[in-house]
Structures are given as structure tokens and as C-alpha cells.
Amino acid sequence: MRPLHIIACVKVVPKPEEIRVDSETWTIQRDGVRSEINPPDMNALEMALALKEQHGGRVTVVAMGPPTFVLYLRLALAMGADEAYLLSDRAFAGADTLATSYTLAQGIRKIGDYDLILCGEESSDGATAQVPPGIAEWLNTAQITYAEDLEVLPGSGMVKARRELTGGYEVIQAPLPCVASVKAGANEPRFMDMERKAWAEAEGPLTVWTATDIDVDPEMIGLPGSPTIVDGVAQAEASERKREFLAGTPEEQAQALVERLRAYL
Numbered sequence: 001m002r003p004l005h006i007i008a009c010v011k012v013v014p015k016p017e018e019i020r021v022d023s024e025t026w027t028i029q030r031d032g033v034r035s036e037i038n039p040p041d042m043n044a045l046e047m048a049l050a051l052k053e054q055h056g057g058r059v060t061v062v063a064m065g066p067p068t069f070v071l072y073l074r075l076a077l078a079m080g081a082d083e084a085y086l087l088s089d090r091a092f093a094g095a096d097t098l099a100t101s102y103t104l105a106q107g108i109r110k111i112g113d114y115d116l117i118l119c120g121e122e123s124s125d126g127a128t129a130q131v132p133p134g135i136a137e138w139l140n141t142a143q144i145t146y147a148e149d150l151e152v153l154p155g156s157g158m159v160k161a162r163r164e165l166t167g168g169y170e171v172i173q174a175p176l177p178c179v180a181s182v183k184a185g186a187n188e189p190r191f192m193d194m195e196r197k198a199w200a201e202a203e204g205p206l207t208v209w210t211a212t213d214i215d216v217d218p219e220m221i222g223l224p225g226s227p228t229i230v231d232g233v234a235q236a237e238a239s240e241r242k243r244e245f246l247a248g249t250p251e252e253q254a255q256a257l258v259e260r261l262r263a264y265l
């Protein structure tokens with residue numbers, strides 16, 4: 001079996017407790033907000049690195065976002081990735097899932113020669129789970145969603161995945177090349193390798209591509225390529241639970257509780 005080339009797509013997202021939305025553009029504000037690599041994407045990266053250790057080959061990390069995302073890609077290099085690409089251009093701003101999947105697919109198409117593309121199941125800031133299937137459709141490859149475990153079958157050109165279902169699980173196979181989305185919590189992402197950290201920060205191979213570099217259609221990226229329209233954002237009302245205190249002796253409280261629960265039995 002030849003060495004694998006695995007591409008891990010990651011997204012840098014605001015920490016959930018600090019998400020703010022621009023009231024005019026209805027896009028997420030990032031200025032002054034702490035960020036992190038999307039947790040399910042960390043599970044995808046860990047799966048990519050584990051497969052590399054099993055079968056050999058290399059892991060490439062791809063992200064789309066502003067130049068500040070370089071720091072997070074260098075973290076991925078320190079964890080064990082071999083190279084990283086950042087798709088960064090003002091023209092990409094405001095992209096919905098369609099424009100995002102198209103842009104990532106164009107970047108991956110330029111990288112070329114891939115066997116497996118791994119993504120987190122969804123992002124913590126959007127939670128649509130639409131980008132991994134979108135990438136597969138743009139690249140016309142097989143796809144597997146919500147994989148908890150994934151195995152490359154030597155000599156077969158196939159990948160096998162296990163997916164959890166209500167009341168059980170299913171095992172499915174798909175041909176390579178394949179796009180797979182990885183379930184959140186599927187594994188425990190490793191810490192960065194401190195011996196690689198200095199290399200990753202100083203000379204780790206990291207390339208930044210603009211819209212021109214990856215040959216995109218200007219009408220398919222950013223806001224022009226995003227048919228999804230956010231009409232407004234509102235705070236969901238929190239419903240309070242009914243609360244009642246029972247008085248009396250412990251025996252009287254127990255009897256009162258039984259009487260209240262009787263209606264539900």
C-alpha cells in the first residue's frame with residue numbers, strides 16, 4: 001500500500017462564550033474575541049495523524065480565514081501535520097456553507113493528489129454540518145458523515161467507518177478518494193510535540209493562497225457566492241422550570257412527592 005496523503009480541514013472559531021454578531025451585516029465579529037480550532041476539527045486532525053502513523057504518508061492541513069489563523073495552523077504543524085495551507089483573501093469574507101465548501105474544494109484541488117479528506121462533523125459557530133458533504137460534492141468524491149472510527153483497508157482502495165445510530169451503529173465502506181466528517185469526541189486530540197514546536201513556528205511549511213492563487217469564480221466566493229441570507233438574530237428565551245418546595249416532616253414531604261408523581265406514572 002502506497003503512503004497516504006490525508007488532508008485535514010480545520011476552522012478557527014470564536015470561543016462559544018464570546019460569540020458576537022454584527023447587527024448590520026449579521027456576520028460573526030472576530031475583533032477582540034478569543035479563538036480556538038473548532039473542537040470536532042481537532043478530532044479530525046487527530047484521526048488524520050493516527051492514520052499517518054499506521055500507514056505512513058503525510059498530513060496536510062487546510063483552513064480558510066484571515067492571516068491571524070496562521071498561528072493555529074502552526075499549532076497543527078506542531079501536533080504532527082507535515083504542511084499547512086491558509087486560504088486568505090478579503091473576497092472570501094461573509095461566505096456561507098456553499099461558498100466555504102467551494103473555496104476549500106478549490107484549494108484542495110490545487111493541492112491535488114489526495115486520498116482522504118477529514119473534517120469535523122460541524123463547526124461550533126454555525127453547526128450546520130453542511131461543509132464536509134459540500135466539499136465532497138464539489139470534488140465529486142465518495143463521502144462518509146459522522147464517523148466515530150475510520151480504517152483504511154490496505155490494498156483495497158477502500159475506507160471503512162463506524163457510525164453511531166440510535167440504538168446501535170453501522171459500518172460502511174467507501175472508495176478512496178473520500179471525504180469523511182468526524183464525530184465530535186471520537187478521540188482524544190494529542191498535545192503539540194514540544195520538539196516540533198520551534199520548527200513549526202520558525203520554518204514549518206505554511207503557504208497562504210489568495211483567491212487568484214486557487215482559480216476561483218468571483219461569483220462563487222464570499223458574499224456574492226452565498227445564497228443563504230441571515231434576516232436577523234435574536235436571543236432565544238430561556239424557559240424556567242417550575243419549582244415548588246415541600247413543607248412538613250420528611251415523611252410528609254415524601255408523601256406529598258409521591259402524590260405529585262402519581263399523575264406521571
